[in-house]
Amino acid sequence: TYNIEMKTDGLAENIKNGLSEAVKTDLYKSVDKVIKDGISSTYAQSVSYLKNAVNDLRYEVNRIISGHWWLVMPKWAKITAIVSVLAAIGFAIGFFYMVSENQKYLKVEWLYRYERMSYNADGIRDMMLREEAMMVGSKQEQDSIKALTVQLERRKHAERTQVYFRPSDSWTPESKSIW
Known part of the structure; x- marks a missing residue:
């Protein structure tokens, strides 16, 4: 019984030590492989991003050089x-x-x-006085000339004769000035 227990204990001890060494070695290899793969994939991804950025930059520069500056x-x-x-x-x-x-x-x-x-000489003189009053006269003088013009147009029914003439100022004596 003693021998069987000793052999069983020794066998268990040997299996434990051998198994732990095997697991430790496999675990170390697995962790080492995972770390190497992670670093390798991260580096490869970074290099890929840099390559894409360089390609994009090269593409934009070529568009500028080839005359497609408005696209950039x-x-x-x-x-x-x-x-x-x-x-x-x-x-x-x-x-x-x-x-x-x-x-x-x-x-x-x-x-x-x-x-x-x-016009004759008197008519020209009267017209020049009206011109002066209209161009440099007071507001009352200008309104007086406008009122006289509207009155004459109404008396002679001039609105029927205005085929080509369209007055741009719609002033009448009845309209109230905002000034």
């Missing part, structure tokens, strides 16, 4: 450029509109100059 511009710069172009177009349209308006006023001016010269 920031959004605020594109918006600023578009607004500037639209403003320039608006100002150009306004300028040409003003030029056409100026042409209309030039025609009216020539018509007015012709009518000025169709």
